[in-house]
Amino acid sequence: MPLVDMRDMLKHAYQNNYAIGGFGLVSLDFLEAIIMTAELCRSPVILNLSEPLFHQHDFGLIMPAVERAAHHAKVPVAIHFDHAKKHESIVQAINLGCNSVMLDVSSETFPVNITQTSRVTEVAHACGTAVEGILGFVGGVEGENAINNLGEVVYTSSEEAKVYVERTKIDFLAVSVGTIHGRQPSRSTKLDFKRLKRINDELDIPLVLHGGSGLVEEQYHKLILNGVAKINCYTELxxxxxxxIRLNIQKSNKKGYIESLCGVKESLQEKIKLYMHLWGSAGRAAEVLIQCRPWQPVEQIIICNVESRYIQQLDTLTEQARKTLATIPGVRQVFSGWALSDSGQYRLCWRIQLAHADVINSYQSHPHYNAFYNQISHSTDPKKINTTFAATLSGTNHQLKESVTA
Structure with missing residues (x-):
């Protein structure tokens, strides 16, 4: 099953009164445990990557593994980039393969939150990417991610939420109704369900719960019945x-790194399985897939011939363009190469991978692309091929756009 559009996934959950887990991951052990459990439970799942948890790691190194796992999973999967603090982080996440993003400026004033989130929404939607907004402040008292969210809880206002969604055009809203990041202080955490119901009645869009670890079954059910379609879980995992790991080391302090990790994946699977059944996503994979658009990149291919006098000039252009095109939101990879033989009709090839078909318009209207293409047109034979393709699905060629310049 393919990586799928998270908007379709959460719309199905929202309309059918269940929630999909946004399970946080920081390593391959977490990634494998989440995917394996989702397949075992036949559950759709969201791979949650939180920017604050990657301060000590290179986010770009783990994303190829995350994306590969999503594409090869036997259940619908979405990849969400959580708690980004900067606009630049959002663009990087989209270019690396995330198909849902969230800018966390919840500690800022209401007008600043609207302004900065609106900017993210404009860029992300131009790339086909879903956007989660956050209004109110979900603080924390302990836990790995709580350290990045210290402070008192600020509850989400239903009146502000309506204005916020209308102005920012977000797809989902993370609300603050009494949970905290990290570990809940007790099993009897009090949640403001009346507030949540008012928000849900006003917005009628999927809502998101941050700080989803450690609540009781009745609380989860009430949250879901009042619009929560995505529940984030990391601290408990x-x-x-x-x-x-501590138990393994206690048994023998001579254990190596791999031996110390023995049993981690199995223990994670047990807890994830419990939540998938508790939140109602187990067994939903097939029906969700029918409702979801596949998420797949598209590739622009430009091939052309070059007069000998322009070869050195194009070599310089190639190096510059690799850097500038890669900064455009939605551009995933830039490849250029010369034909191995000079005898062919075309000597120069460009292959530019875009995150989604929706990127095409914003990409081709971007100043960096226009400067690049104008230089290519000036320095190459007028007879060039400029074609954009999507992957073949179910034996059908889904060519999106073709332009052959005569």
């Missing part, structure tokens, strides 16, 4: 993994 982190605690489970840490406990298994």
């Amino acid at each position: 982190s605690d489970i993994a840490a406990a298994v």
Whole structure:
């Protein structure tokens, strides 16, 4: 099953009164445990990558593994970039393969939150990417991610939420109704369900719960019945993994790194399985897939011939363009190469991978692209091919756009 559009995924959950887990991951052990459990439970799933948890790691190194796991999963998967603090981080996440993003400026004033989130929405939607907004402040008292969200809880206002969604055009809203990031202070955490109902009645869009670890079954059910379609969970998984590692070391302090990790994936799977059944996503994979658009990149191919006097000039252009085109939101990869033989009709090739078909318009109207293409047109034979393709699905060629310049 393909990586799918998270808007379709959460719309199905919202309309059918269940929630999909946004499970946080920081390593391959977490990634494999989440995917394996989702397949076992036949559940759609969201891979949640939180920017604050990657301060000590290169986010770009893990994303190829995350994307590959999503594309090869037997259940619908979406990849969400959580708690980004900068606009530049959002663009990087989209270009690396995330198909949903969230800018967390919840600690800012209401007008600033609207302005900055609106800017993200404009860029992300031009790339086909879903956007989660956050209004109110979900603080934290302990836990790995809570350290980045210290402070008192600020509850989401239904009146502000309506204005916020209308102005920012976000797809989902993370609300603050009493949970915290990290570990809940007790099993009897009080949640403001009346507030949540008012927000849901006003907005009628999927709502998101941050700080989803450690609530009781009745609370989850009430949250879901009042519009929560995505529940984030990381701290509990982190605690489970840490406990298994500590136990392994206690049994023998001579254990190596791999031996210390023994049993981590299995323990994570047990907890994830529990939540998939508790939140109602288990067994929904097939019906969700029918409702979801596949998420796949498209590729622009430009091939042309070059007069000998322009070869050195184009070599310089190639190096510059690789850098500038890669900064355009939605541009994933830039490849250029010369034909191995000079005898062919075409000597120069460009292959530019875009995150989604929706990127095409914003990409081709971007100043960096226009400067690049104008230089290519000036320095090459007028007879060139400029074609954009999507991957073949179910034996059908889904060519999106073709332009042959005579």
